[in-house]
Amino acid sequence: MRLLIIEDDREAVAYLVKAFREAGHVADHAADGLDGYALAREGAYDVLIVDRMLPKLDGLSLIRSLREQAVATPVLILSALGQVDDRVKGLRAGGDDYLPKPYAFSELLARAEVLARRGGIASGTAEPTAYRVGELELDRLSHRVHRAGREVALQPREFRLLEYLMRHAGQVVTRTMLLEHVWDYHFDPQTNVIDVHVSRLRAKLDKGFPQALIHTVRGAGYMIRADEPRAP
Template sequence: MRLLIIEDDREAAAYLVKAFREAGHAVDHAGDGLDGYALAREGDYDVLIVDRMLPKLDGLSLVRSLREQAIATPVLILSALGQVDDRVKGLRAGGDDYLPKPYAFSELLARTEVLARRRTAATGQSEATAYRVGDLELDRLSHRVTRAGREIVLQPREFRLLEYLMRHAGQVVTRTMLLEHVWDYHFDPQTNVIDVHVSRLRAKIDRGFEHPMIHTVRGAGYVIRADEPQAS
């Protein structure tokens, strides 16, 4: 999933960003309602997680504005206000779910995944939860990767890297694209961290198979494709 967390509490936001990334998901963060609104309008997110009490633009007003702009991205509202009337206001403002604080992250994760599945079903985007390139398959919801039926265990960052490559199968993915969408620009563009992770991923995906799938395009980036012998 690709998520946007709109939360002004830095400690809470850092915890959520870290937890979702460790679960294998791509996460952006905004610290106030106006920044969050701008990102939500421009970004292609699976789910928005919005704190109700935000500076500059409160959470309910933010959600109403998105709905007025016909932006239907699922929204989960977080709030310390957990009475029935509070939850009803959140849902009527355009929220798809409402989770009172305090909460367990496992429940937040489960609710977020449910919203993402509903979005996929509503838009008919079967590729949003599963990708296949040749005999390589990736399931975003179960975090399971197999090649020729053999399960491949990946670390969260490796999973995100493979997911991004498979989402753009057959296309050259540049280092800048990977830094932005997989590492969120947490590293200097001149670092070799991408090369190291691609090398590790290639070892897991291609080792033991005759035809490699992950290729380096010199001076450009990387591409994943099913290189199978052509019929004569």
Template sequence: MTKILLVEDQPTAAAYLAQGLNEEGMVVDVAHTGPDGLHQLLTVDYDLAILDVMLPVLDGWAILETARRARRTTPVLFLSARDQVEDRVRGLELGAEDYLVKPFAFSELLARVRVILRRNDRGAAAHEPTTFELADLSLDLLRHRATRNGERLDLTPKEFALLSLLIRRAGEVQSRTILADQVWDMNFESETNVVEVAIRRLRTKLDDPYPVKLLHTVRGVGYVLEARD
């Protein structure tokens, strides 16, 4: 299982990122200060370290410099509100794999994390299939076509994006946080019901006309696409 170190001094941001990565099946250790992050990086083997640049006491630059002098080769992704070219160049010259400027969408962070993991032979396969099948449901990403029992489903672009995410992770419960971020590119807030509305509309097209139901609600957790006996 992928193990990640997240060093971020803002508790709310750290909790949000850790939750999202956890929901993607990754184990995340969180440190809120530079010294704590450096200690974790030097004593634990991680697949990736995500370091905020501006940290109290010891900044991200110093953490990476110290880790490299100690011969720790853990890949590093920098996060920073500093968007000057020289800052990005400095991070890369220090040996970081990537540099992501705040603010950013979680989906972009996740994509960059996966690229780094693949680059280091620890992630998923680089090429994903473009067609998927589940029971009598078929989905063709290239043709943007979904059918059930041979009948085409008339889906909006957002409904198709939602279904494609669910079928790529069939059998895995997806939280509202992940769905809101990856389909709508928005941070989930409790008063927002966009996910519930979209799920309800998708279900009327995907499941209501057919005896076998594929889209299920896991109360208090999220939604899952699977064929149940």
């Protein structure tokens, strides 16, 4: 899930960006309404999280402008104004959900995931909730992975890496693709971070199994595939 958080509270933004990334999602940030409006129009986001009180362009005006421009990305409004009339105004402005402050991140995450699924279904681009490659299964909703019925415990970054590989099963995934979609880097940090994580993921997936699933494509990147067993 790729989110845009439009919020001017630096501490709140730092917390949300970190929490969403730890949950395996990509989170971008805009500090005022005008920047948020520009990013929301140009970027491909699954969900917009918009604070109601923003500098330069308030949250409700931002949402109205997006809807006037036929931007249909689901919007979750965050606000310290939590009375019924406030929520109604937010929804009538074009918001899809309204969460009063203070809130629990677990609830915010669940609401954002629901909006992302609804948005995907409405646009006909909904991603599957599970992936399967041979005997390997990944459930995006429960964040659980099994190989041949045995659960494989993964860290959030490992889960996100595996999800991206499985989404492109049978295709070569380049280093640049992984940096941009798993690490959210738009440059090469000149580290072996990808090699290290792929190595750890391989060790967890292949432990106790004779067949490797993640393959290195020399000079290109990585590929996940389930090779047919060799004939005796």
